[in-house]
Amino acid sequence: MTSTKDAVTARGEWVRQANRFTERITADGSSAYPVEPGRYRLVVSLACPWAHRSVIVRRLLGLEDVISLGVVDPIRDERGWRFTLDPRGRDPVTGLEFLSEAYLATDPDFDGRFTVPAVIDTTTGKVATNDYPQLTLDLSTQWRRHHRAGAPELYPERLRAEIDEVNAGVFRDVNQGVYRCGFARSQEAYEEAFDALFARLDALSERLRERRYLVGDSITEADIRLFTTLVRFDAVYHGHFKCNRHKLTELPVLWAYARDLFQTPGFGDTVDFDHIKRHYYRTHPGINPNGLVPAGPDLSGWHTEHGREALGGSAFGEGTAP
Structure with missing residues (x-):
């Protein structure tokens, strides 16, 4: 079983769970997930600072028409993030009621928190990545061909x-x-x-x-x-x-x-x-x-x-x- 839960040390220090799905979406096709406009859905909570990063970067780079955006309810229940902001309580692109459905479709033994941001591969309904630090860097570097004209350099090589x-x-x-x-x-x-x-x-x-x-x-x-x-x-x-x-x-x-x-x-x-x-x-x-x-x-x-x-x-x- 994959254990990715938050933990508390003997000294009382809180330790954040590790990101479970760390596959990258790459321009050269070297990963399991190639860059492909329209294929992926970025699921976020507007409350979450880790997810907020990806919302800002997506907007600054002009990727709104390339990677769709799903927004969950800010209030979670025991089943995790919910799509109750959408009609009939389902994400209109993936059909999910809960983000947890995509996590468990990807790893049935997953036992941690179902976190945002998560990028869903709409062709399979599985989580491509929930690796929030790498996600925004890849939006800047791997998705460059699809940036808007005049997009800023957010991660310049120099x-x-x-x-x-x-x-x-x-x-x-x-x-x-x-x-x-x-x-x-x-x-x-x-x-x-x-x-x-x-x-x-x-x-x-x-x-x-x-x-x-x-x-x-x-x-x-x-x-x-x-x-x-x-x-x-x-x-x-x-x-x-x-x-x-x-x-x-x-x-x-x-x-x-x-x-x-x-x-x-x-x-x-x-x-x-x-x-x-x-x-x-x-x-x-x-x-x-x-x-x-x-x-x-x-x-x-x-x-x-x-x-x-x-x-x-x-x-x-x-x-x-x-």
Whole structure:
């Protein structure tokens, strides 16, 4: 049996389950899944930061007519992600009622969480990949022939080593770090994750004080990966996951940086705060047993001036907005 469940160490540290389906979709046909427009369906939750990355990249690269998008209900039940937002509660392309059906069709012994994003091969109804870190990189590199005219370079070869280095720290301490705070089962594990999270946020603030984007002079994969955590920070992670040294709005550099991205096409227009809040506050009964969804925070600040243009750079480099 394939065991891919989340775990908790003896020290009370929460450990995320491994991605089960790590096959790639490649342009040269070297993998089990070749690049083929119209064949694949990207299934996401708009609440999930890991899935949100793929939604942003798909939009920035203009792949909307090449890879279709299925959106699940932000509220899961014991059977996992549901297609209850669609007519008759079924995904109109795959016919699935639950994402779990595709997981179990691919591996009947799968016993972990049914996670998003997941790319479904519509010819078989099976999961091609749920490897979220590689997925967005492959959208940039393997699907290049199908990018829109003017699509930006999100993972330029000359910057990949630096992007990978930045991503590694952001993943460990920020993307993953907020969950390590929220799901810690000991004070020691929580405080260790908390300290690492805010140490990394402080370092990122310094990095971004004199530069508009994390790597280079335009948006890259690194900015996308950081943004999906920052945009959820005050709405969810600050209170729900006890990441409460500061709110994002109390970190001037990161708050301006996040607003800059939010106001860039492809970012803020892919954010659904209703889905985000309802998912987190209603599906973690161990943290929020009453399931109450907070009325705040005030979201109007996301649309205020950020002043980051003065640092130079251009959102899409030599490319154009979607």
